Amino acid sequence: MGGLTKANLKARAGARSYERGLGYLDAVSGVEVGDGWATATVHGTDRYEVALTLDGPGGPAGRCDCPYGMEGNFCKHLVALGLTLLAQRSSLPRQRKAARDRAHDLDAWLSALSKDELLTLVREQIGEDRRLRRRLELRAAGARGDVAGIRAKVRELLDVRPFARYGYVEYADARAFADQAGQAVSAIGALTGSGRATVAIELTREAMRLLAEVATSVDDSDGGLGQVAVDLADAHLEACRAARPDPEELAHWLFGQALRDLDTGLTDIDPLDYRDVLGDAGMTTLRKLVVEAWRGNRTGWAEKYLMERLAKTAGDIDTVIAVHAADLTPNGHTHLVIARELESAGRPDEALNWAERGLRETPDLATVDTALVDHLCERYARAGRLPDAVALRRSHFSARRSLLAYQQLRATARDTDCWSAEREGALTLLRADAERQQPGGWYGGSVLVDALLDDRDATAAWQAATETGAHDKQWLTLADQVRADRPADALAVYLRLAEPLTAQTGNAVYEQLVVLLLSIRDCHRRLDTPDAFTTYVTALRASLRRKRNLMRLMDEHGL
Template sequence: MSPHSDLRPYLRTLDAETLADLLHAHAERDPELRHSLELRAATQSGDVSEAHRLLDAAVTDGNVEYTAKIGAVLDTLQRMLDLGSRADLAPLARRTVDDISEVLEQSGDHTGDLGDRLERAVELYARACTARPPDPEKLADWILEVEFDGPGWPVIDLAEFATALGEPGLRRIKSTVDDVLTATEAGHRRDVAERLREQLAEVLGDVDELVAILSAKPPRRDVSLKIVRVLRAAGRHSEAIAHAARAFLHDKNGHAPPPPPPSPPPAPVEEDDDVSRRRKDFDARPDRETYAALREAATAAGKWTSQRRAALARLRELAAEGPEQAEELARVLLDDGRPDEAWRACVRFGASPELRLELAEQRAAEHPAETIPVFREHVEELIERKDPQAYQEAARRLKLLRSLHKRAETPDEFTAYLAALVETHRRKTRLITEIRTARIALPKAVSSPRTPR
């Protein structure tokens, strides 16, 4: 069967019981798939008890399935939010955030896969709170506890929770922030309070307060640009132009450290519009190149979190239209340093064999069972080339497949697969020779090759 063959027509010929058996067998070898299916079964009617049970059962000390279980819970949360579920998902989302935070605090490492999942969990919690707002003052207390008394993560963006907080919640946060800033204490709590003060001014639309906060910071180009942008958004164009001119002269006279490498700034108003222009470019042609340009501009302006979420949502919409668009999404996720999400995008939307192979090579060590089908397709593609070097590479890939099946605890499947492959290509004596040279035991029925082909 060709590596590009679509199995769906064949699968549609199977009865429901056979399909169920096949899916169940695969789920037994793939913890993440199993957890996802369990949650789907339990949440069809909006019941989230299975997700809570999965969190209860998650072993946080040395259990390699923990990350998969959390991923399954987050997938369920996102699916139900996307479908507009009437269930109150905020308690589950908050519990997931707290659970991941506790594990990360114990490990002392908030980078990597779990760090990514924590960021995603916070985003989903904000969405769940917006859909079914909890008590605003209790939500405010949770945010204050995370920010002031937490280990430093997750970092909360008040804009994401502003709707759910409403006036009562924002007022409660502002009261605490003011108390901290009024005190003479310095250090972590004051740093947090100053950051929240800036976010509050932005969320509440207090332009004078926000400009005062930004103006008090050490002179930097990105701060000046934000001031100009805030003033222009408020319709105070003459003030924006005056501030931009002062910032330009300040930088030109050397009173502020120039950004490396030093270069003359573009016209101030145009630079302020850089994120907007990049966003328009991306909307007109959503791809890897325009996404990278948007990321650079939005990061410099301190707006990347919200811009990234919107841009990825657009790329996911397009990914459903075909493999080329799916490839753009996966490449963008790789550029963002999110290989797990890139892999899931390929599985969900499809992608080129080259990209699937690239991602499989990255995942093979930790997820052997997931990558086996990709390497099998690659072996078939190599054999179809009918080239001595391709045969040699196919033998190396077969050796890798043997190792993957062993680590996935399915060595018998490799034996059956190899027997079928050799039977199909038994006349390719050069291939058989390369397999023997790679020290892969062949079925006894295969005779010694005579004339290489």
């Protein structure tokens, strides 16, 4: 249980859920502890079942069937279970042993039952658990070779209607539907293992169609249904390898399925995974279908993807280039893709030509793919063309005027020992933008202030902020940077930023306010005016005394 601590629980749940979990410690019951896991019932608005993994790679993880937990959150009920386990740390080894003993006793009891007694027990469970009944019905149908029965059960398991409220499967019900759909995949896969692969091919295709029809009606945030689709595609490939269907028919089906899949992203079937099944005849048919489709729609995403995959598999770099060149994006991104393909193929001169063409064919350099600029600058530097790299960075900065473009210009210009001159020109452009009140930096602030802060030129940044304005986030950074040398200026900023927070509520606000108060205290210490701070914080505590969480946080920091 080394990964379970109060700090980890708070980090995992967040301050709000953690503090709310403190109020549910008396509501935890039925705790069961195993090796690395624990379950319990927590009574809140309703009765919730919680399960906690104690030593996960990212700290504690868990599952709760409360509404907040069903959305994938680490809720207050999980916090309550975690804190309960920490409080019972000394007794956990005994509880683990008790859980193992119970499992052993249950297994021994079951082993001692007669066949008739076991059948009676199973029949009772079948009557109470519909999911168990369906799983056993599928196994029975498979064992007796009842293909019609399996087909009917597969259709039933992929029927979304019992889970759909108002025609849609909500997140809370999606997991149960995905589990049920997974049973259909298992049943189909079992057909291949029992020598009925041809039937399995037919059923996987029908299941894919049914799954595609309902996929848009399911909230698959957890990806459970997506995994079912992937498993279904794997089952189809396995069945095809066992049954060896007609290669030309298979090629036509794979082509159509791949086009649909690439649009929906459901089963993610790759026709090239079937090369060993298709053979020469099937691959010839597949190539013909893909080429005809691409020629009929050279800008279609699915058609381009399939054509590129076939060309790459064949090592046909010129066809790969032709596929991309037929649908060039206006920001130079496709030119960059082509350049990288040509470089990988050992054709650097052509690669450079395509990259430079991407710049020329971008109508507005402010919209160019930054990765293309980075690519070209790297190639220029590698070829000893540093002035060309600086010129490109300068042009890109002039068009975009962002902090990132400024940083990139600075890095490249420093490599050629010309940053002093480049900086002056760049700051002139940013100063003109700031004077026109043209934001574009962090949080909508002035890029000029951002750039000067990034240069660690606090004096110039403060002057720019004073003359042309700055965002509060920038003022805070400025105050932090000048506090040691200009505590009075920094104090004025901190006091102004703290004032609106005193009228707000919430733990996040309180944390911000305390950070500012600590900075205010430091400024008064530097100014040798501790009494002024004492007067200020005393008045603040008196006016905000009803905010108990704030008071506690201030106490923790000695404020």
